[in-house]
Amino acid sequence: MNEVAKDTLDRARGVRLMIFDVDGVLTDGTLLYGPAGEELKAFSAHDGHGMKMLSHSGVACALLSGRRSAAVAARAAELGLARVLQGIDDKLAAAERLGVPLSQVGFMGDELVDLPLLTRCGFACAPREAPQEVRSRVHYVARAAAGRGAVREVCELVMRAQDSFERALRQYLA
DSSP states (O other): OOOOOHHHHHHHHTOSEEEEOSTTTTSOSOOEEOTTSOEEOOOOHHHHHHHHHHHHTTOEEEEEOSSOOHHHHHHHHHHTOSEEEOSOSOHHHHHHTTSSOGGGEEEEOOSGGGHHHHTTSSEEEEOTTSOHHHHTTSSEEOSSBTTBBHHHHHHHHHHHHTTOHHHHHHHHHO
């Protein structure tokens, strides 16, 4: 893992619920529509596996999006995510209703509308493509691109901070 500030690791160590925005975080932000108007999304298998590993390590994962998409519901089901909140205008209020103190919530968002939750959660992250106004207000900016490993990077950072990454790795080396 590259050098990460002690405060960032301390914050990641306290995360019990990691919430991810969808468009611009789990995807590259491109909106694709099929011929019948259906919405299509491209998700990274690496990001998905990162969320599975994080969940198995004891940190719950959730998706939180301002948009509604059947593709997001399908991906969440495939990953076994129980908390999938779509069509949410007030992400801060939605996160507060999840039953985990905000000090123990991590959130990865990429847009100005994400700032209310990003500035109040315990561990705030953004992909490198997020606007400067977002990047300057989070605890960690991913080196990997949105939809191309940024989520995996954050999942591994949390696991390393919580000393659970090596345990997860061992299952693949046995």
